[in-house]
Amino acid sequence: MSLFVVAKIEDEEYAIGIEKVQTIEKILPITRVPQTENYVKGVINLRGEIIPVISLRLKLGLPEKEYDEDTRIVVLKDYDMAVGLIVDNANEVVEIREEDIDRLSFSEGEEEYSKFVSTVGKIKDRVLLILDLNKLLGVGM
Amino acid sequence: METNQYIEIFIEESQEHIENLNSNLLLLEKDPQNKGVIDEIFRSAHTLKGMAATMGFENMNKLAHKMEDVLQEVKNGKLSITSSIMDILFKSVDVLGEMLNSISQTGEDFPADDVIFLLSGIKKMPGNEEKAITYSGSLSINEYEEDIIREAYKENYKAFKITVHIDKGCMMKSARAFVIFNNLDKMGDIINSFPPVEDIEDEKFDYSFTLHFLTKEEKEKLEEMLLAIPEVERVEIEEINVTPSKEETEDTQILEAAKKTISQNKTSKSVRVDIDRLDNLMNLVSELIIIKTRLEGLEADNKNPETANAIEYLERITTSLHDAVMKVRMVPVERVFNRFPRMVRDLSHELGKKITLNMYGQETEVDRTVIDEIGDPLVHLIRNSIDHGIELPEERIKKGKPEVGTINLKAYHEGNNVIIEVSDDGRGIDIEKVKEKAIERGLYTQEQIASLSKDKIFEILFKPGFSTADKVTDISGRGVGLDVVKNKIESLNGTIEVFSEPDKGTKFVIKLPLTLAIIQALLVKVGDEKFAIPLNSISEIVHKKEDEVRNVQGKEIVLYRGRVIPIIRLNEILQTKKVESNGNLICVIIKKGENLACCTVDDLIGQQEIVIKPLGKYLSNVKVIAGATILGDGQVALIVDANNLF
Numbered sequence A: 001m002s003l004f005v006v007a008k009i010e011d012e013e014y015a016i017g018i019e020k021v022q023t024i025e026k027i028l029p030i031t032r033v034p035q036t037e038n039y040v041k042g043v044i045n046l047r048g049e050i051i052p053v054i055s056l057r058l059k060l061g062l063p064e065k066e067y068d069e070d071t072r073i074v075v076l077k078d079y080d081m082a083v084g085l086i087v088d089n090a091n092e093v094v095e096i097r098e099e100d101i102d103r104l105s106f107s108e109g110e111e112e113y114s115k116f117v118s119t120v121g122k123i124k125d126r127v128l129l130i131l132d133l134n135k136l137l138g139v140g141m
Numbered sequence B: 001m002e003t004n005q006y007i008e009i010f011i012e013e014s015q016e017h018i019e020n021l022n023s024n025l026l027l028l029e030k031d032p033q034n035k036g037v038i039d040e041i042f043r044s045a046h047t048l049k050g051m052a053a054t055m056g057f058e059n060m061n062k063l064a065h066k067m068e069d070v071l072q073e074v075k076n077g078k079l080s081i082t083s084s085i086m087d088i089l090f091k092s093v094d095v096l097g098e099m100l101n102s103i104s105q106t107g108e109d110f111p112a113d114d115v116i117f118l119l120s121g122i123k124k125m126p127g128n129e130e131k132a133i134t135y136s137g138s139l140s141i142n143e144y145e146e147d148i149i150r151e152a153y154k155e156n157y158k159a160f161k162i163t164v165h166i167d168k169g170c171m172m173k174s175a176r177a178f179v180i181f182n183n184l185d186k187m188g189d190i191i192n193s194f195p196p197v198e199d200i201e202d203e204k205f206d207y208s209f210t211l212h213f214l215t216k217e218e219k220e221k222l223e224e225m226l227l228a229i230p231e232v233e234r235v236e237i238e239e240i241n242v243t244p245s246k247e248e249t250e251d252t253q254i255l256e257a258a259k260k261t262i263s264q265n266k267t268s269k270s271v272r273v274d275i276d277r278l279d280n281l282m283n284l285v286s287e288l289i290i291i292k293t294r295l296e297g298l299e300a301d302n303k304n305p306e307t308a309n310a311i312e313y314l315e316r317i318t319t320s321l322h323d324a325v326m327k328v329r330m331v332p333v334e335r336v337f338n339r340f341p342r343m344v345r346d347l348s349h350e351l352g353k354k355i356t357l358n359m360y361g362q363e364t365e366v367d368r369t370v371i372d373e374i375g376d377p378l379v380h381l382i383r384n385s386i387d388h389g390i391e392l393p394e395e396r397i398k399k400g401k402p403e404v405g406t407i408n409l410k411a412y413h414e415g416n417n418v419i420i421e422v423s424d425d426g427r428g429i430d431i432e433k434v435k436e437k438a439i440e441r442g443l444y445t446q447e448q449i450a451s452l453s454k455d456k457i458f459e460i461l462f463k464p465g466f467s468t469a470d471k472v473t474d475i476s477g478r479g480v481g482l483d484v485v486k487n488k489i490e491s492l493n494g495t496i497e498v499f500s501e502p503d504k505g506t507k508f509v510i511k512l513p514l515t516l517a518i519i520q521a522l523l524v525k526v527g528d529e530k531f532a533i534p535l536n537s538i539s540e541i542v543h544k545k546e547d548e549v550r551n552v553q554g555k556e557i558v559l560y561r562g563r564v565i566p567i568i569r570l571n572e573i574l575q576t577k578k579v580e581s582n583g584n585l586i587c588v589i590i591k592k593g594e595n596l597a598c599c600t601v602d603d604l605i606g607q608q609e610i611v612i613k614p615l616g617k618y619l620s621n622v623k624v625i626a627g628a629t630i631l632g633d634g635q636v637a638l639i640v641d642a643n644n645l646f
Helices: A133-137 B004-030 B035-055 B058-075 B083-106 B113-122 B143-154 B173-187 B197-201 B219-228 B248-267 B275-302 B305-329 B340-351 B368-389 B393-398 B431-440 B446-451 B454-460 B482-491
Strands: A002-009 A012-017 A021-026 A040-046 A049-055 A072-078 A081-087 A089-096 A101-103 A117-123 A126-131 B132-134 B140-142 B158-166 B188-194 B208-215 B232-240 B330-332 B355-360 B365-367 B405-414 B417-424 B495-501 B505-513 B518-526 B529-534 B538-545 B550-552 B555-560 B563-569 B584-592 B595-601 B603-611 B625-630 B636-640
Touching: A002 A072, A002 A081, A002 A126, A040 A081, A040 B636, A049 B625, A072 A089, A089 A117, A089 A126, B004 B035, B004 B083, B004 B340, B035 B058, B058 B083, B058 B113, B083 B113, B143 B158, B143 B188, B143 B208, B158 B173, B158 B219, B173 B188, B173 B197, B173 B208, B173 B219, B219 B232, B275 B305, B305 B330, B305 B365, B330 B368, B340 B355, B340 B368, B365 B368, B368 B405, B368 B417, B368 B482, B368 B505, B431 B446, B431 B454, B454 B495, B482 B495, B518 B595, B529 B603, B538 B595, B555 B584, B555 B595, B603 B625
Parallel strands: A012 A126, A049 A081, B355 B405, B529 B636, B563 B595
Antiparallel strands: A002 A012, A002 A089, A021 A072, A040 A049, A072 A081, A101 A117, A117 A126, B132 B140, B158 B208, B158 B232, B188 B208, B330 B365, B405 B417, B417 B505, B495 B505, B518 B529, B518 B603, B538 B584, B550 B555, B555 B563, B584 B595, B625 B636
């Protein structure tokens, strides 16, 4: 049994292992950082700590959407690295049982998200795409 | 006992003791009679022994114990210091250091029977029989006790030999003796006694004992005092006269210097704190400063005198708090300097050179982060001085220089910087040889070299892969020399310069910022975004007209003080919105060593002290940005890395 934070992009639900989530924040002022990939939106001041934020939408190859009341920054933190993930919405924590997690079986390159998702979790008739953070951030996390 | 949690403390403390041992052994080598230093060495060895035993490191314990034994003999004057004993002691300390390394890496020490064997052999060495001057059959004064008496004479002390006879009917003679010792202690210092104090305490004496005593009191007063003690039957007191020694003045100086260092060591009380906690504290203070700035902004609108007062008070407190936290992070450069005397001693022995190392300003304080990084570059420079700089004694004599070469290591504050100088009085840098090598390595052509100034030629020394040593020695000349030093120092936002005169010597001057966490910066606007440029890389701000910009081979250049320098359009590099130009350019002239460049910005905001925060690992590959800072309103401003703009 594991706990996951549910982050929404459009109608798709992504699950992020709760042990990597430090905090979930409403959108904060973002300072742009030059010479970075397009999905890197910049850095935020999270109570005195500078944290890079990336847009999950852009990372997944989706068009950008204006930030609104529901927009959230999910701050992921491991011992020496922190990154904020901008998502459309994140207001739920779910439990997924071990036996309800399956490996994804579509072929490589079919969908942009397949690069960052290798397992899915099921809760009744909901299907959640579990984000593989190592792949998403391209570094050990 | 579960000792895992103590291992770090153990390692750190042991390291300190080993450093202490090293520096005190060096002192002892220069001044073998110095009792204070011997005591200090003995204490360190003793503590190490105890700590190793507690932690269960048997081999380390054994070695430290053996050292302690030898030192005990020295302390008691039964053994006098010779150069071979010094070598063995140094060797033992080295092995202790190696053991400690091995403990920190593998968790285990190793047997050191060979050194222990050497240590055990010391007592049997010829020429180390007791060299004592016998005063009477029972109590003698050895050389260094004699020294102490001589010292004491200068301060108007008198030395007496006192024999106390206790009443034969006394039941508890050790208790009586204790009272006598106590009373004497109040009037002066007991040098030694016969039988030794331990034996007296154990009642291992007849009804009399003899002691040597230093005091400012008169003989009569002593006698009176002693006889006033019950059960003292009879007292014999005679004054001891020692002839003053020739080297007296010199000895005093050394002794006093040693005393000074020892008393310093004793007074510093400290608490060990994890550097992460300090960083955290620093962060919190920065936060406080930011929120304070914000309050000040709010107060300007509010105009309530009560609030104004409170905020002013807050301002003062945060400033002092900030200073205090900064000070906590500062450590004296002594921590780095400490290892050099030993290094110079060993290397000069190895190379057959005679070198004195003088160190000044060890108490100069630098931020902890800088200290950790500066050690290796300094080792490099000092090795260079020993290997290339200082000549062999014969050569020095031939040149009419003193036989013993000198290396000076100096640290001092200058404004917001720390300056560290390494200088020697050696042969200096051979300009012709540098030129030759530079051509040989294909760094310059004959014609190019000829036109270079002396300073420029010295700069070649810092180029990668350059070394003037003909032979690759163990000590330096492996070609990984000064360029590494320079890189390291530049990565710390510092600079390095070299000055050299043939046969007079070479001097390296390193300039480092006091702290890496807080810097003075110029806030500018590029597009509609704010950026900070570190003040130490700015040389000037000038105004230019757009039509002064020339285009040469696709590169924009501008004339600045008679020099042609490149233009860096910050809005392009920082990918900001382009602001319509009105024909005027605001140019921030930035410098990197000798190179200048003109950065165009859209507006100047002002100078401000900023707290540097890293962008984080995820963005570590952004070259033009050195970090970020949080402005008074909570906004994040990026810090431009001027060094990477060139």
